[in-house]
Amino acid sequence: MQNVLDFITQNNLIKPGERIGVGVSGGSDSMALVHFLHSVSDQLDIEVVAICVDHGIREESRDEANFVVAKCKEMGVRAYKFRIDAPKLAKERNISLETAARDGRYGVFESLFKKDVVDKIALAHHLSDQAETILMHIFRGSGVSGARGMDAVRDKKYIRPLLTTSKEEILDYVNFNNIDYVDDSSNNDNSYSRNYLRNVILPQITQKWPGAVKAIANFGKAIKEDDDYINSQIYADAIIYEEKEAKIPLSYFMYPSPIIARMIIKALKNIGVVCDFEKKHIDAIKELAKSDNGKRVSLPFDVVAIKDYDYLTLANRKKEIPRFEAELRCGEVDVPEVGKLVVKRVKDFEPRENVLFFDYRKVPKTAVWRFRRDGDVFTKFGGGTKKLKSFLIDKKVPQRKRDTLPVLADDNEVYVIAGVEISDKVKIENVPTAYSVEVVAK
Helix, strand or coil: CHHHHHHHHHCCCCCCCCEEEEECCCCHHHHHHHHHHHHCHHHHCCEEEEEEEECCCCCCHHHHHHHHHHHHHHHCCEEEEEECCHHHHHHHHCCCHHHHHHHHHHHHHHHHHHCCCCCEEECCCCHHHHHHHHHHHHHCCECHHHHCCCCCEECCCEECCCCCCCHHHHHHHHHHCCCCCCCCHHHHCCCCHHHHHHHHHHHHHHHHCCCHHHHHHHHHHHHHHHHHHHHHCCCCCCCEEECCEEEEEHHHHHCCHHHHHHHHHHHHHHCCCCCCCEHHHHHHHHHHCCCCCCCEEEECCCEEEEEECCEEEEEECCCCCCCCEEECCCEEEEECCCEEEEEEEECCCCCCCCEEEECHHHCCCCCEEEECCCCCEEECCCCCEEEHHHHHHHCCCCHHHHCCCEEEEECCEEEEECCCEECHHHCCCCCCCEEEEEEEEC
16 A cells, blocks of 8 residues: 555645544445554554444444444544434435435534544545546536546545555455455445446446546546646636625636636635536526626526626525424424424414414324425315425415424424414314414514
């Protein structure tokens, strides 16, 4: 693994005196990385610690996390273990399980940076991972920023020491040093796009072209070098940034197309849009610059592009919805961005403005107050079940208010929409008491 040490030195990945956290899942790649960095820690004058995040996806994940801690202890490496609920996060945010796991994992990493537990975090991405990433980006229509692949250093704190090391070299290192590791069973699930590429597509490619993995990675490296040079020649000081908006002078759209595309990508990053835009989206922005004043285009990731007189404005309209969950009980419940819910047990069911009444006995004990989610359903009063979104549209609830509308729900079944309506399933029928709920605005 001398090539890894050379790569670290050539790319200035690590400085003397730093505490390096290694993201360790228990697989062969991350176990090899933490073992190697610990073996050269005196030479590099660094401290190595292991960071293990249990995503709570598989039954065996807890045991695997304990395995990591035990094996790191045998190596003499201090280990930090964390557990997140990725399935719950995916459901709450209506995102894929892969994205939820990644967001949760990086949330842990960022908290460690804030607490000064580590100076950098080393990730075990290797040569095959790089090739897979480049192909994934190309297949989904990415531009140059995607075809360049992963960088050895990101945000000055995430490093990839194994990026030019092959999987075969890693396994040789593991076997030579008798390093124990675990196999993640989910890596065999080809319903995940990356697994399909790794387990089905790439083996067929390398059977025909044995050097394809390295060739793809070298292609990405060449793209990166060209892209970095072109970006260094771009001067866009006239772009105006205001909170989550970037105003690009229309005169800039007279530059050659590659320059314009890179200016747009840079502007998007500066307003907090770090996702990789596809070429068709960049082209749509360039076309908008030629259109009439006032025209706009809605783009992925909650970005809106607007033609504003002498500027083309890119606006990041993504709104971070706060997390909210509370048990059903009498009393007051604080609701982020809304105010509070006031729940009472009452005997008087006379209609009052902004107050709903429901039979709490019919509500499942596992129901909670939360914000609405995609997939929620609602049985309207009088009968008939439909998607909650459709019901709210029928009730003419403004779109801007729907995402922070408190609902009482169990799984995806909604029983009460605070301030709007109760489900037929919790209507009051010949009972002495019921719950009332009132939304008190801020």
